[in-house]
Amino acid sequence: MTTTDKLEKLIDDLDQKTVGSPREYVLHLLDVHKSYDDGRVQVLHDLDLKITEGEFVTLVGPSGCGKSTLLRAVLGEEDVTEGTATIRGSAIKTPDVTRGIVYQDHSLFPHLTAWQNVMMGPKLQQSWWKFKKVSEADKQLAREYLERAGMSEHLDKKPYELSGGQKQRIAIIQALMAKPEILLMDEPFSALDETTREDMQLLLLELYEQTGMTILFITHDLTEALYLGTRNIALSQYYVDGRGDETKGARIVSDIRLREIGTAISPSEKSSPKLHALKDKIRAEAFDPDHIRHAKDFTLTHPDSFQTLTEREAAVV
16 A cells, blocks of 8 residues: 555545544644653553634643643654654644744744734744735734733833743743644743733733634643633543553543633632532543543533543553
């Protein structure tokens, strides 16, 4: 079978195993595995995920379960060991402008001002001979983002002159200016103090509602995950399947809808009994090593959730 034949068969298989075409989704993962050391170290096992345009997906799980590994695979920094990963139907290869990234520690250019950092997004999308040119529309969009972020008075400052929260504001706007298909965020607020963190959450929600961007957001804070997201996914290595005691990588053990795409909840609802009950449920299902469920019993209630268990995995032993 030629490479072309294999690719066509793979696309056919994708369409048969899921509702709709993978091209209909911003991010589409099918049977994704990630391992190291010639398969002896399993990190991710058989991940199936579809993310629709405009979703704000928060990702939680125990420390070491592979959340950042998954993010690096979506970014294209690491290849998946098995399975397929696509952005708008195109295979994920190396990092490019289809994916923006904001890390816990900002990744600003230290020698550039806040304004120059923000302008790097549209500049990097230009051909090399147009690199210095930025359209007036992009400049106006940047001014709107910066004003909304309260950064208009800090445009000439370099990163060392900014506070932690100010640096993250610039990093988020820098990523947005590249107009990515999906914005990846790896615990971007975890190093901030509580007040600054709450301010950043509100800013992100405002920008999300304004832009309709698609977000995949990693956090270790369950309250933050349920407050920000329209959808929550939990990864965990605490489960059983028909493979018995075989070393297991993490799987998606919970995938739930939180609210309609494009909507948010009030900060006051962070302390609601409903949110606390949901936190307790996710904590038990994903974080408690003594709360073990079979793969067939995962909480996959989101309308786009799906799972491709092999016959062996589905067996009860």
